[in-house]
Amino acid sequence: MLRLIAGFIGKKAIRLLTLLAAVSVISFALVNASPVDPVQAYIGADVMRVGPEQRAEIAAYWGLDRPFPERFLKWANALLHGDMGTSMIYREPVVKVIGERFLSSVWLMALAWTFSGVIGFAAGIAAAMRKDSWIDRLIKGFCYTLASTPAFWIGLLLMMLFSVWLGWLPVGLSVPAGVLADEVILLDRLRHLILPAVTLSVAGIAPIALHTRQKLADVLESDYILFARARGVSGLALIRRHGLRNIALPALTLQFASFGELFGGAVLAEQVFSYPGLGQATVEAGLRGDVPLLMGLVLCSTLFVFTGNTLADFLYRIVDPRMRAGKGMIR
């Protein structure tokens, strides 16, 4: 068993390294080919006061005048030594920017991830237990609607309803404007977190609910449920004893595999609510050609999504006794 897990982790580590290398090269090339001029983006409104000589100086200072391979190798070399560079727009070390942003994003994503998981799973079970009843149709309809609705649009709707019309929750940002950092209390942070988190979780509910519903419906029609009923197991005990056991693993796997969508959703949700997290930083870095920050974010999100998928794989292959015993199946 331990050898199995060690092998699993070893193979995954090699895959991660090759993946990160490939992502680095491709992202760097893409940024290089992008029409955004970092110098122009940096100067912004001061465009009239900056002459061509000064521009050239700024470009030289950032090393933008060097050819692409040289710049990439320099960046990669620094990265291998633990230096991710300095963000052009925030003028702070990339590690620090990402660290701060990650902290606020991680709460948002964790909350949304838990919400969507718990609500989706519960809704899926409810729908499957009363399959073809009005509650099943309601949940199914709700899920189809959610699945075909863009998250940012839901975000805008929620903002209009709860912030603008009802005035219950703040319109955006992660803390109240005009308040000193020391005076911000936890409740303020939470109030700012609610709408982005709800927006982000709404997108994740539909897949998990529909998947759980289908899986449980299949389980309930299986021979082993028939036999359990013949042995006197019924109602909720049937779901507890045989249902949950057989749907928990697929649901968890799906939930961990959704880290990619979670991150993608966070970019949109944070943008809508001006929530200063990783997603918003990514948009900024992209629009203003901040190569070091963008590269840092790309690597960071790759790691994040990869972790989610690996956990999903791990659950699927090692926790399921059938897969664990069929060792040949672990690649």
Add this chain to the structure above:
Amino acid sequence: MTLLEVKDLSISFLHYAKGSRRDKTNVVDGLDLEVHEGEIVAVVGASGSGKSLLAHAVMGILPKNVLVSGDVSYKGERLDAARLKRYRGTEIALVPQSVAFLDPLMKVGEQLHAPADGREQAAERRTLFQKLKLSRQTEKLFPFQLSGGMARKVLFSTAAVARTRLIIADEPTPGMHESDVREALARFKSLAEKGCGVLLITHDIEAALRIADRIAVFYAGTAVEIARAEDFSGSGEQLRHPYTKALWRALPQNGFEPLKGAGQASGPAVELGCPFGSCCGSATGRCAEGKPEPRELRGGWVRCVHAS
């Protein structure tokens, strides 16, 4: 004492035909059957003749789109929802045919222990495991880790506890090796000797004849004949129904005559006349007039107007 009494049981499936018209397909039709204490009654018939549905109907585990009519009684009381709840898994037990009827993610030991079981049953099962030569280790295995023989023993052990009065065994010997068949059948025989009623559902008429007291021959969803085991002898002169006779003579040691009508007749002919009529050598005009009603004949029952 009569344990199980099935009277005029019909089972039909509802399904949507073209458009929104609902069609009904009769799968079991007007079935009568009795199982007494200490008796083994075998239900023998081809696949698709509705044998398994009979088992599921008695246990009350038919799917929702199924219509059931007729009476199922246990110990003289109608098996309604409340009584089913009381007896299912305690006095009435089902022995399914394959390991697919076990939860794939639940260890055997945990799974054997149904909610209705107490310490007594757990202890009984431990003794039973020893008797069946299953190691204690078996309890810690998942169903997929069981060999075919182990799986059948485990399935058997779900039912074989002292409080069980009626056992319904659904195909307990599918494609098994001869010695395994003998072993499996002996287990059911020993339960019957202790006073259990056993309803043995099988397509293997030879296996059934070895232990059963009475044989119900299934054709097109109904028992065309209920015969004593000793009636199956010689060239089948004691048998009452032409289908039973054909079935008996189709066995290798009895002439190996090809069996006609094994494909199960269905359609309007079945609705109107004798279901076996189109394949029967002695069919006459009377056979097409209506379904033959079951009648008692020489200590058994038969659904044939010509039988004597």
